[in-house]
Amino acid sequence: MIMDKYAVIGNPIAHSMSPLIHRQFAEQTGQELSYEKILSPLEHFSETVQDFIRSGGMGCNVTLPFKEQAFQLATRHSEDAELAGAVNTLSCEEEGIFGDNTDGEGLINDLKYHQVPLTKARVLLIGAGGAARGVLLPLLRAGVDALHIANRTPSKAQDLEKLVFKKGNVSASGLDNKWSQPFDIIINASSSGLSGERPDISSEIIGQETYVYDMVYGQQQTPFNQWAEQQGAVKVIDGLGMLVEQAALSFSIWRGVMPDTQSVRQALRNNLSA
Ligand code: NDP
Incomplete structure (x- = not known):
């Protein structure tokens, strides 16, 4: 056949x-x-x-x-x-x-899967590479109240801000900004975790009700999520679900049917820890 x-x-x-x-x-x-x-x-x-x-x-x-x-x-x-x-x-x-x-919408679907409240949220996006750029529009479309982009190289965060400044309440800075209050959601879209590091940013960004998402995934908890948990974040999530959700969206574009992601998440998690 x-x-x-x-x-x-x-x-x-x-x-x-x-x-x-x-x-x-x-x-x-x-x-x-x-x-x-x-x-x-x-x-x-x-x-x-x-x-x-x-x-x-x-x-x-x-x-x-x-x-x-x-x-x-x-x-x-x-x-x-x-x-x-x-x-x-x-x-x-x-x-x-x-x-x-489908990366951005995949992230949104994963945040929804984990019941992270997006509407009216104050969101901090760390990183300004391809992954960060891909999630800007889907985050704004999901109804977040404010989106702040922070990057190690501040000019790259400002470049991203210029792309979407007409589409919502968006701001940008380096990682060493003065933070007035904790964020509702923090998304680490930097690749720092791949080298066993975390972005050098103040713990003031995290409060007792902050959800933290790291796009990196692996066998171990990422350095950023580990640190965020120590700072008292309400929930930390890695990027494995985003990987599955972006794939499901690709599959539905090609085949016209949206697959169920739950069982596949579990299979991948088992595969990683095998
Ligand atoms: P890029 O190489 O385009 O961008 C890397 C970004 O990370 C830059 O903003 C860079 O800052 C920042 N960065 C790197 N190291 C550090 C560090 N030690 N401290 C602070 N900032 C740092 O990568 P991508 O945007 O394509 O990917 C980012 C991550 O997202 C990757 O780890 C990738 O695996 C993951 N990803 C996961 C997906 C999923 O499905 N789960 C999908 C897509 C990506 P600077 O500009 O200063 O260099």
């Missing part, structure tokens, strides 16, 4: 959990499809995608470091992809390639 072909393309790609996630979605929804990992040479992302499409590929996820190149390759973009300037989901269409970015 010829199955519909999907893939995740990145470099490196060996540790990607996307095939595990999408195969579970396919099984759960009774869809016949294949989903593989493709390692693209750094200089030949476009050729790798075109080869995949020529071989029958219908859509692919794109991960580091190719999300900006995927944006360039797409011939049509969603509003989220347009603002993020980056694409994590490519879909083949008759007239070209559609590019979407």
Whole structure:
């Protein structure tokens, strides 16, 4: 039987959990499809995608470091992809390639899953790289009251602020700002956790009712979440659920059906601790 072909393309790609996630979605929804990992040479992302499409590929996820190149390759973009300037989901269409970015909406769905109250929340977003940029619009759309972007390099936070200043109550600074009161929600979108570090920021940002989310995930609790817990945060959450939720949104773009994420979250958590 010829199955519909999907893939995740990145470099490196060996540790990607996307095939595990999408195969579970396919099984759960009774869809016949294949989903593989493709390692693209750094200089030949476009050729790798075109080869995949020529071989029958219908859509692919794109991960580091190719999300900006995927944006360039797409011939049509969603509003989220347009603002993020980056694409994590490519879909083949008759007239070209559609590019979407499901990372931001994936974060929102995970926050909702964890019952984090978003409406009217004062949110601190730490980091100003691709991940932070991708969640700006979805956060504002979710009805937060105020969004402050803080980054180690302040000018990059200010660049992000300029992108969305017309869309809500947005401000920006370095990490060494004077904080008047704790935030309702703090999202660490910096990559500090990957090197076993946490952003150097005052504990005044955290109160007894602050929810803390770190986009990084792994076997151990992230350094930022560990610290936040010590400061008395009401709940700390890592980025594993965001990974599953962004994948579910990609799956629904391709297949027209939204899979259930609960069982897949659990399977991934078990996989990480195995
Ligand atoms: P980028 O490389 O584009 O940006 C990195 C950001 O982290 C920059 O703002 C940088 O600040 C900041 N940073 C790095 N180290 C430190 C440190 N020690 N202290 C303070 N700030 C630091 O990365 P991305 O935006 O693409 O990704 C960020 C993280 O989000 C990654 O860890 C990635 O794994 C995760 N992610 C998780 C997803 C999920 O599904 N769970 C989805 C997408 C991303 P500066 O500008 O000063 O250099």
